[in-house]
């Protein structure tokens with residue numbers, strides 16, 4: 280495979296940017312600077328670096344979608360629009376599936392991939408990857424939620440009760456709260472706030488691990504993402520950083536609707 284083609288499959292840079300970088304000497308193959316974009320490389324065995332950082336080879340595909348409300352998280356459905364319907368036909372590769380699930384009424388960051396093994400690591404509660412949600416509440420946020428959620432709240436499930444894992448939460452205004460979950464029970468955020476007597480009016484997933492919903496990405500739009508983004512989705516953030524991010528970029532997300 281040509282070096283420029285290899286790099287364009289593994290990074291977010293355009294072919295034109297990559298050609299300029301290769302010509303400028305920013306790329307090495309097995310320790311040697313290579314300046315010809317057409318140089319052949321063996322993706323599985325050659326060690327390629329770009330601006331000094333290794334470029335790891337992956338054959339999987341990842342997309343980061345800003346899911347809008349009203350679309351279901353499924354690969355296909357005979358009646359309703361699905362998140363995969365939002366991809367351009369060229370991007371609807373075989374085996375693509377959403378990573379976990381957002382409810383029809385929830386918007387925000389949804390990953391779509393054909394890498395089932397890594398997707399499982401991201402969603403399995405065993406691996407503790409945090410998902411961060413911004414919730415708009417009907418009633419004012421109460422300080423006691425922090426301890427109630429941290430101690431692992433119990434949710435009613437028919438006649439029985441389910442124990443949640445400890446969850447962190449904090450308020451960014453009287454009616455906006457950020458909640459970090461390490462698991463994905465059915466309607467979990469909505470049910471957790473209902474269990475403390477409040478109600479979630481709107482829900483936005485803003486972050487998975489350290490991977491954020493880009494503030495400039497409109498609803499229904501998506502981006503291809505690459506290894507370093509996927510790796511960052513597997514690491515956890517400090518909830519205070521997520522709150523600051525939400526405060527700066529998403530605190531007026533639902534303002535239009537409220538007018």
Ligand code: URA
Nearest residue numbers: 382385466467468469
């Ligand atoms: N919790 C919910 O209630 N809904 C979602 O979509 C995700 C988490």
